[in-house]
Amino acid sequence: MGDCIFCDIVMGRIPSIRVYEDENFIALMDINPLTPGHLLIVSREHYATTLDAPDELLAKALPLAKKLAEAAMLGVGAPAFNIFVNSGPESGQVVPHWHLHVVPRKSPKELPLHGGAPADLTKLPFTAAAIRENL
Ligand code: AMP
Numbered sequence: 082m083g084d085c086i087f088c089d090i091v092m093g094r095i096p097s098i099r100v101y102e103d104e105n106f107i108a109l110m111d112i113n114p115l116t117p118g119h120l121l122i123v124s125r126e127h128y129a130t131t132l133d134a135p136d137e138l139l140a141k142a143l144p145l146a147k148k149l150a151e152a153a154m155l156g157v158g159a160p161a162f163n164i165f166v167n168s169g170p171e172s173g174q175v176v177p178h179w180h181l182h183v184v185p186r187k188s189p190k191e192l193p194l195h196g197g198a199p200a201d202l203t204k205l206p207f208t209a210a211a212i213r214e215n216l
């Protein structure tokens with residue numbers, strides 16, 4: 082066993098239920114699914130977050146997410162899905178090895194992803210400016 086659970090999974094040192102593999106990624110069933118059919122697309126190489134992963138690899142991830150999301154929707158009878166990547170512990174990332182969540186969805190009430198307070202429109206342009214300055 083190493084010190085990264087997803088490296089151990091990629092290497093087959095601990096078991097996983099896989100639905101797909103190629104030279105760059107494996108896709109497996111999440112062990113604590115948010116909804117039925119929740120998948121993780123995991124990079125074969127170890128990159129801690131999205132900022133560490135090469136652009137060429139990330140460019141391959143979204144088309145794969147689309148393919149797997151469609152299969153997951155059909156597989157569990159869900160009409161919709163979410164995809165997301167937690168990046169950094171403050172985002173909720175608990176496994177620091179790059180992975181993308183594919184979560185089939187049957188109802189917007191399953192997971193509360195909205196509910197933010199309305200923006201303060203006197204401050205929003207300054208937040209936007211702070212972001213632009215860092216591009
Ligand atoms: P996060 O790092 O917050 O993006 O989430 C990590 C995800 O990995 C969680 O949804 C966990 O349920 C999932 N997970 C952790 N260990 C395993 C495992 N051994 N097999 C499958 N999924 C796992």
Ligand code: ZN
Pocket residue numbers: 085086087088089126127128177178
């Ligand atoms: Zn790893």
